[in-house]
Amino acid sequence: MxxxxxxxxxxxxxxxxxxxAEIAKQLSKHDIKSEILWVGNKAVRGCIACGQCKSNGDKRCVFGDYDICNEVISKMGECDAIIIGAPVYWxxxxxQALAIQQRMLYAGGGNFQGKPAAAVCICRRGGATAAFQTLQMPFQMCNMPLIGSQYWNIAYGREEGEVSKDIEGLQTMRTLANNMAWMLKKIHDVNTTDTPERETWTPMHFIR
Ligand SMILES: Cc1cc2nc3c(=O)[nH]c(=O)nc-3n(C[C@H](O)[C@H](O)[C@H](O)COP(=O)(O)O)c2cc1C
Structure with a gap:
């Protein structure tokens, strides 16, 4: 898987x-493979409602050669689940994350239908719950079971790597991976426990 x-x-x-990466590491402990695909730092087009992806029937976006959209669609033909992560901006x-999500589901929806999905959002201080809900919404209308965690799938940090200091945030990511692994095993009829693995909660409050 x-x-x-x-x-x-x-x-x-x-x-x-x-x-x-924390999620990937935890998934590997459950013998589940993963791959991190980067959206890049070049221009990512939004959907222009041209309908070409529907008329040619090959599950490809016309802008797909310029960014990762078509790569995501074809990789989802082989993958069993998807997690989309995004930083919170405003x-x-x-x-970029939203544009890829909207185009990949519109053009390649059939490769996603019925597969478990999750959103992850990272921010410096605020807006993560709104961003998280936004990313969950498209999955909810593609028959994709949403995977949660012990908290919303959110972690905090500003400069690169700072999120490593968010002890609870990283635990939230590992719990999400445990829940995803458990759900995949249930769906694919692989022998597993009755409930997903749980760590002892490591809370980390803003005021300390
Ligand atoms: C244009 C822009 C807007 C941002 N808006 C917010 C925001 O609304 N709330 C917040 O907490 N952090 C905000 N941030 C901070 C980022 O969410 C934060 O640095 C995050 O860790 C970046 O993730 P990355 O390292 O994966 O890029 C913003 C950053 C940028 C560049």
Missing amino acids: KVLLINGSPRKSGNTYTAL GQPAS
């Missing part, structure tokens, strides 16, 4: 990457 992880930050090794997911 394999989970595709989308790093929707223009910073390749930023906090979104660090959070996704209280919403970074626009």
Whole structure:
């Protein structure tokens, strides 16, 4: 089984990457493969409603050669689940992440239908819950079961790598991976426990 992880930050090794890497590491403990695909730092087009992806029937976006959209669609033909991660920009997911998500689901929806999905958002201080909900919404209308964690799938940090100091945030990522692994095993009829693995909660409050 394999989970595709989308790093929707223009910073390749930023906090979104660090959070996704924590998920990947935890998934591997459950013998589940993963791959982190970076959105890049070049222009990403939004959907222009041209309808070409529907008329040619090959699940490809016309802008797909310029960014990772078509790569995501074809990789999802082989993957069993997807997690999209994005930094919070102005209280919403970074626009590159949103553009890829909207186009990949519109053009390649059939490769996503029914597969578990999760959103992950990273921010300095605020707006993460709104951004998280925004990224969850498209999955909810593609028959994709949403995977949560012990908290919303959120972690905090500003400069690259700072999210490593968010002890609870990284635990939230590992719990998300545990829940994803458990769900995939249930769906694919692989022998597993009755409930997902749980760590002892490591809370980390803003006021300390
Ligand atoms: C244009 C822009 C807007 C941002 N808006 C917010 C925001 O609304 N709330 C917040 O807490 N952090 C905001 N940030 C900070 C980023 O969310 C934060 O640095 C995050 O860790 C970046 O993730 P990355 O390292 O994966 O790129 C913003 C950063 C940028 C560049």
